[in-house]
Amino acid sequence: MKPNRQPSPRGNHEISLTGLEESGRRSLMSLILSATGLTLGCFSILQFLADNYLFASFELLACSVLLWGSRGILQARRLELWIYLYLVPTFCFLIYIILMPRASATAFTWTYLMPLLSYLLLGKRRGALLTLPFICVAMLLYFVRYDLPLDAAGLIDIGNAILCGVLIIVFVHLYESRRAQAYQQLEYQAQTDPLTGVTSRGSFKRSLLRAIQEAERSHNRLVLVLMDIDHFKSVNDRWGHDAGDHALCHVCEQLLDRLRVTDSLGRLGGEEFGLLLRNTDNASATRLVEQLRQHIVDNPLSYGGQPIALSATFGLAEWPTDGYSTDELYRCADRRLYSGKHQGRNCLINGADESPVQARTAAEATRQEP
Numbered sequence: 001m002k003p004n005r006q007p008s009p010r011g012n013h014e015i016s017l018t019g020l021e022e023s024g025r026r027s028l029m030s031l032i033l034s035a036t037g038l039t040l041g042c043f044s045i046l047q048f049l050a051d052n053y054l055f056a057s058f059e060l061l062a063c064s065v066l067l068w069g070s071r072g073i074l075q076a077r078r079l080e081l082w083i084y085l086y087l088v089p090t091f092c093f094l095i096y097i098i099l100m101p102r103a104s105a106t107a108f109t110w111t112y113l114m115p116l117l118s119y120l121l122l123g124k125r126r127g128a129l130l131t132l133p134f135i136c137v138a139m140l141l142y143f144v145r146y147d148l149p150l151d152a153a154g155l156i157d158i159g160n161a162i163l164c165g166v167l168i169i170v171f172v173h174l175y176e177s178r179r180a181q182a183y184q185q186l187e188y189q190a191q192t193d194p195l196t197g198v199t200s201r202g203s204f205k206r207s208l209l210r211a212i213q214e215a216e217r218s219h220n221r222l223v224l225v226l227m228d229i230d231h232f233k234s235v236n237d238r239w240g241h242d243a244g245d246h247a248l249c250h251v252c253e254q255l256l257d258r259l260r261v262t263d264s265l266g267r268l269g270g271e272e273f274g275l276l277l278r279n280t281d282n283a284s285a286t287r288l289v290e291q292l293r294q295h296i297v298d299n300p301l302s303y304g305g306q307p308i309a310l311s312a313t314f315g316l317a318e319w320p321t322d323g324y325s326t327d328e329l330y331r332c333a334d335r336r337l338y339s340g341k342h343q344g345r346n347c348l349i350n351g352a353d354e355s356p357v358q359a360r361t362a363a364e365a366t367r368q369e370p
């Protein structure tokens with residue numbers, strides 16, 4: 001029943017990846033920076049007590065930078081770059097504490113943080129790519145540094161260290177795969193109207209905002225069209241709610257058949273839809289919407305072998321002529337849509353005089369007749 005095709009790319013998936021997922025990563029990164037900063041703060045006190053002043057001062061400095069960064073990262077522009085700038089020096093430092101002159105024999109346990117941090121902050125693929133070389137080097141250096149005997153006790157020590165590291169990597173890899181899948185599903189559900197499969201209201205409005213921002217930069221025009229199916233209540237009343245649901249999907253299919261891949265279609269609620277037509281002006285959009293309107297009329301829904309006639313009314317607003325902000329543009333298209341409803345439905349209103357395009361076209365044709 002769902003239309004299986006949406007014009008693509010819709011822009012919304014991009015938004016989601018840098019939206020839901022990124023905001024999660026951002027707050028996680030902030031938390032990790034605070035935790036690392038506080039840990040280093042504690043260690044700097046211990047280093048001071050151990051008269052290791054140089055190291056203590058370095059840790060205190062790093063602690064201040066990290067605590068400051070934990071706030072800054074919430075607004076930072078290039079999140080991924082900052083993640084690498086945090087992870088690579090941290091991993092180098094974790095390796096260094098295995099090698100430093102008076103290092104504790106248990107210092108290598110810190111290397112187990114590597115897979116956790118990189119998978120959580122970079123995801124599965126990039127997390128694995130960053131972790132593996134660092135953890136291999138760390139293990140190698142540890143074994144060289146401590147020269148473990150190859151008797152039973154030494155082999156058990158080596159086995160413990162390696163097995164624990166491998167298990168952490170496997171678990172974190174599995175966890176991150178599941179988490180990424182769950183995020184994708186969540187994003188899809190948040191962006192998609194479950195009945196028709198077209199973009200949801202929230203996602204459509206975000207697309208409109210982004211399209212306006214892009215149009216501001218590129219000095220292109222764009223058109224917002226609001227569409228409402230006519231007398232939809234009587235479809236439900238006469239044929240039943242299931243027929244109404246089929247009618248909604250059917251209309252979406254008719255629209256998607258004709259839209260360009262750069263256009264977007266969203267369900268704004270009930271039987272009202274929004275069309276976002278990028279890089280186009282009022283005149284070209286009017287031609288397209290007229291075709292869409294006619295296409296819906298010409299293709300009634302076949303339900304249980306019976307044809308159900310459908311039609312829709314459209315209100316069109318062009319950016320920036322009819323409104324500059326999303327709200328202004330939306331209000332203008334909405335006013336025209338309801339003006340079309342009052343003027344008899346099954347029509348398109350595209351201009352300030354608020355008369356249906358069809359009526360004007362027919363009047364012009366009559367005037368041109370000899």
Ligand SMILES: Nc1nc2c(ncn2[C@@H]2O[C@H](COP(=O)(O)OP(=O)(O)OP(=O)(O)O)[C@@H](O)[C@H]2O)c(=O)[nH]1
Nearest residue numbers: 228229230231232233234236241244245270271341
């Ligand atoms: N089947 C079905 N009906 C829905 C859905 N969402 C809203 N509706 C129905 O859509 C109908 C909308 O009715 P009205 O707002 O009166 O609009 P209309 O009958 O289309 O009249 P006009 O818009 O003035 O042409 C209501 O009966 C809602 O119950 C849905 O998801 N499925």
